[in-house]
Each structure stands twice: as C-alpha cells, then as structure tokens.
Amino acid sequence: MRIGISGTFWAEPNVGSGQYVRHLVEQLPTVAPQHEFLLFIPAYTGAAIPQIANLAVDRVPTPFDTIHPKLAKLWYEQVELPRAAARLAVDVLHVPYYAPPRRQLVPVVTTVHDLIPLMLPAYRGSALMRAYTALATSAVRRSAEIVAVSDHTRDDVVDVLGISAQRVHTIYEGVAPEYQPQSEEAIAAVLERFNLHSPYLYYIGGFDTRKNLPMLLRAFGRVRRRYGHPVQLVIGGQRPKAASTLFPALEPTILDEGLAADVVFLGRVSVEENAALYAGAAAFVWPSQYEGFGLPPLEAMACGGVVLAANISSMPEIVALGGILLPPHDTEAWAVMMLRMLTEPEVGSEYRTRGLSRAREFNWNVFAQQMIRIYERVPARLRH
Numbered sequence: 001m002r003i004g005i006s007g008t009f010w011a012e013p014n015v016g017s018g019q020y021v022r023h024l025v026e027q028l029p030t031v032a033p034q035h036e037f038l039l040f041i042p043a044y045t046g047a048a049i050p051q052i053a054n055l056a057v058d059r060v061p062t063p064f065d066t067i068h069p070k071l072a073k074l075w076y077e078q079v080e081l082p083r084a085a086a087r088l089a090v091d092v093l094h095v096p097y098y099a100p101p102r103r104q105l106v107p108v109v110t111t112v113h114d115l116i117p118l119m120l121p122a123y124r125g126s127a128l129m130r131a132y133t134a135l136a137t138s139a140v141r142r143s144a145e146i147v148a149v150s151d152h153t154r155d156d157v158v159d160v161l162g163i164s165a166q167r168v169h170t171i172y173e174g175v176a177p178e179y180q181p182q183s184e185e186a187i188a189a190v191l192e193r194f195n196l197h198s199p200y201l202y203y204i205g206g207f208d209t210r211k212n213l214p215m216l217l218r219a220f221g222r223v224r225r226r227y228g229h230p231v232q233l234v235i236g237g238q239r240p241k242a243a244s245t246l247f248p249a250l251e252p253t254i255l256d257e258g259l260a261a262d263v264v265f266l267g268r269v270s271v272e273e274n275a276a277l278y279a280g281a282a283a284f285v286w287p288s289q290y291e292g293f294g295l296p297p298l299e300a301m302a303c304g305g306v307v308l309a310a311n312i313s314s315m316p317e318i319v320a321l322g323g324i325l326l327p328p329h330d331t332e333a334w335a336v337m338m339l340r341m342l343t344e345p346e347v348g349s350e351y352r353t354r355g356l357s358r359a360r361e362f363n364w365n366v367f368a369q370q371m372i373r374i375y376e377r378v379p380a381r382l383r384h
Contacts, residue, residue, distance in 0.1 A: 002036040003028070003375050004090035004106075006081055008073065009097065010039070011047035016113065016295060017097045023174060024096060027368035029054035035372070040084055044072035060084050074132070077101060092144075092375045099132075102139040107378045110143040114292025115156045122209055122246055137161065144378045147171050147371070149293040152314035156292075169374055172318075173293055174364030178271045179278070179302040181356070187280035190273050194266055196234060199342055202281035202305075204236035204274060205288065205296045207247050212287040212310070212328055214253045219334035221257030226339055232262055233285075236269045236277060278303040282348065283341040286310065289328050294318050298362055301355030306348045308337055322358025323351060 005025060012018035028037050029052065038056045041047050044065040049057050060080045064072040077099045085093040086105035095101075096111040116123045117133045124130055140146065141161060146168045148154035154170045157163055191197065201220065205211060213235075220233045243249035254263055269277065278284055284300035286309040297307045297319050307323030309315045316325055326333045341348050 001091045001375060001379070002038060002089060004038045004040060004085045004088070004093040006077075006093070006095045006097075007039045007041040007047065008045070008076070008099075010041055010050070011045040016293075019176070019295075020111070020113075020173065021096050023176070023364040024094075024368065024371065025050070025055060026052060027364050028372070031365060031368045032372045035375075038088060038090060040081055042073065042076040042080075044069055044076065058084055058088065078103070078135075082106070092378045094371075094375070095143075098140065099136045100139045100143055102135060102142065104139075104142055107144040108142070109145045109147060109374055109378065110140050111147045111149070112140065112153055112157050112292075113149050114153055114290070115160055116210075116290065116292070118160055119156065120210060120290060143167075145169065145374050147374060149173055150314040150317055152317055153292045171367055171370045171374070172362055173295065173298075174362050174367050175298055175302040175359055176271070176364075179275050179299040179359075181304040182276045182279035186272075187276045190276035191280060193273070194234075194264070196232060196264065197230065198280065199229075199282040200232040200234045200264075200280075201338055201341075202234050202236070202277050202284050202300075203286070204269070204277075205286065206237060207239055207250075209246055209248055210289045212289050213250055214248060215329065215331055216285060216287050216334065217250060217253040217257060217259065217263065219331045219338065220263070221259055222331070222335035223338045223342070224257075224259060224262055226335075227342055230262075231282075231342060232264050233259070234264045234266060234277065234281070236266045236274060238268045239265060274299070275303050278305040281305055283308050283338060285334070285338065286315070287326075287328050287334065288315070289313070291315060297323060298359055302359035302362075304352045304356055306341055306351045307355055308334070308341070320358055322355040 009017040009021050025039055041059050043059050043061040062072045062075040062080050078101050082101040082105040090106050093106050094109045100108045100110045148157055148170050151170050154168050157168050158165050240247040278300040283306040286297045288310055290313045294314050297309050300307050301322050309319045309323050310328035311325035
C-alpha cells in the first residue's frame with residue numbers, strides 16, 4: 001500500500017497536533033516496512049523536508065502561500081491535498097487532525113483529537129471559524145475510517161457527529177522518550193535556572209478557560225494559608241498577550257488570594273526542563289474541565305510525578321489508577337489533596353510508582369502498529 005499523511009502541523013512540533021504527526025511519521029516506516037509512506041507538507045508552512053528512511057516527501061504549493069496563510073491552509077486542505085494524493089496514486093490518505101478534504105479523491109482516515117468547538121460554546125469563534133468547523137465536520141463524516149485518541153472522544157464522535165461506531169476506532173497516543181524519571185542533579189539544575197525552590201506544585205498545558213486555572217489558584221491560596229512553610233505554584237507555558245473571554249485574566253485571583261510572591265510564571269520551557277519540573281514537583285495539578293486525551297498528565301506520570309487531575313472527560317480513562325482524580329469545581333478537595341501531597345510524602349511515593357506503571361501502557365510504537373491495521377482495513381472494507 002501507498003499511504004499518504006498530511007503534514008500540516010509538521011512545522012509546529014510544540015503543539016499537540018505537531019507532536020502527533022511527528023511521532024506517527026517517525027514510527028510508521030519502522031513498524032511496517034512493507035508499505036510505502038508519503039508525507040505531504042504544505043509549502044506555506046516553510047517546514048524543512050524531514051530526512052527519514054523509507055519516507056517520501058511531497059511539498060504542496062497553493063496560489064496563496066505568500067499572500068494569506070489562513071487561505072493557503074484552507075486551499076491546501078480542500079483542494080491541493082486531495083489532488084496531490086490522487087496524482088501520486090495514494091491508496092489511503094491520513095489527515096491527523098480535524099480538517100480532511102470534503103471532496104475525497106482517495107479514501108481518507110481522519111484523526112479526531114476532540115470536539116471542543118462543537119461541545120464548548122466559548123470555543124466556537126467567529127462566523128468564519130464556525131463555517132470552517134462546519135466544513136470540517138461535513139468532511140469528517142465522509143471519512144472511510146476515523147481514529148479517536150480516547151474512548152471519551154470516540155463516544156463524542158459517535159454521539160455528536162452521528163457516525164457509526166464501526167467506523168470509529170480508539171488508538172491511544174504515546175509518551176515521548178524524553179519524559180522519564182529524572183536525576184536529582186537534573187532537577188536541581190532546572191530549579192536553579194528558574195530560581196525556584198522545593199516544594200512546589202506544577203502546572204503546564206494552556207491558559208484557556210476550560211483549563212480551570214482560577215479555581216486552581218483559589219485552591220492554592222488555601223494551601224498557602226494552611227501549609228505554614230514556603231511553597232510555590234509554578235506555571236509553565238507562554239501566556240496570551242491579552243486577557244479575553246477565552247483566556248481569562250489570572251491576576252485578579254492572584255491578588256485576591258495574596259499570592260503575588262508565590263505564583264511563578266515561567267513562560268516557554270524546553271522538553272528537558274519540562275521533564276525535570278514534572279519529576280521534581282510535589283504534584284502536577286491538572287484541573288481541566290474538558291480534554292480529548294490530555295498529554296501533560298501522562299508525561300508527568302512517565303517522569304515519576306504525582307498527578308492530581310479532574311475526574312471528567314478523558315482523564316479517568318487516561319490517568320486511571322495512576323493518579324488522583326478530583327471534581328474540577330471542588331476547590332476544597334483540590335486544596336486538601338495538594339496539602340496532603342506536601343505533608344505526606346509516603347502517599348506521594350505510592351502514586352509516583354503507580355503513575356510510572358500506568359505511563360508504560362502508552363507507547364508510540366504500539367500506536368503506529370495499531371494505525372497500520374486501520375490503514376489496511378480501508379481497502380478491504382471499501383470492497384464490501
């Protein structure tokens with residue numbers, strides 16, 4: 001088989017869709033050398049051509065590459081990508097995010113990471129964005145097979161999009177090899193670099209409204225008042241330039257709780273720094289109200305971190321017994337459990353062990369093997 005993969009996010013290795021396509025493309029030629037693999041890279045992204053054995057690359061131009069990046073992206077997805085797949089006689093085209101072509105000149109497999117724009121009104125955006133989502137949704141329904149990143153997302157696809165469960169398959173993501181237990185020296189070096197001290201609680205994973213950070217800050221305020229010793233809430237990731245309905249301001253809550261000296265915003269962190277911060281934290285805290293998968297808690301567990309996560313959406317499925325699950329709106333429950341992680345190290349030690357065991361169940365190589373079975377299923381199913 002000749003299998004094509006859309007590399008729209010190849011140039012963005014720090015975002016979830018970029019990590020997904022990179023791990024996919026890096027693993028596929030190894031697990032299935034009997035097949036041909038072709039990566040389509042849209043020219044407007046300016047992405048460098050990857051040098052991977054047994055992988056061909058086709059750079060796909062559009063008329064709008066130097067004029068309008070958003071229009072170039074749309075034209076690539078809906079016009080040039082299906083044309084290129086047909087021209088190069090691809091047997092199956094995999095679009096690993098929520099925007100396959102509506103006119104499918106070859107059979108398409110689509111990965112759905114979540115249905116946030118359909119499930120959460122705050123994320124629906126402008127009229128143009130809603131039109132784009134409607135186009136993508138119509139195209140997803142036409143896909144030969146659909147891959148969901150969790151059973152939670154699979155259920156959403158079946159229930160919300162009305163797609164037959166026989167066409168929707170759960171394939172879990174993996175954990176990058178950089179996320180593993182860290183030495184005391186590596187942790188100490190990162191803490192010194194950022195002028196941090198132990199103990200601290202750690203969060204990374206975005207600042208949009210579903211991430212539930214105001215609640216986390218209020219819970220941390222209670223911890224700070226009860227603990228009796230210095231403790232920091234360390235927050236990684238690049239903050240938005242301005243507050244909005246989608247990205248609520250955090251400063252009012254910080255000031256109301258008297259936490260100006262105790263909450264540290266790091267900005268962008270490297271993978272190596274992130275791994276050390278996961279490993280060194282008294283707990284990684286993840287109160288998100290909706291996730292299609294939820295990679296940061298899995299990364300934290302892989303580093304031997306203690307994970308406190310919300311008990312809704314995909315989190316019970318992904319974290320399972322590897323962490324502690326809490327109601328996302330119960331500020332007191334979060335405060336009590338964070339305080340417990342600070343004062344009862346033996347409990348934290350038990351969950352570090354549990355988390356490591358849970359994280360080992362998520363593997364990019366296994367992910368790629370399962371994906372191959374979906375690709376091979378497409379021609380057989382279309383013949384019937």
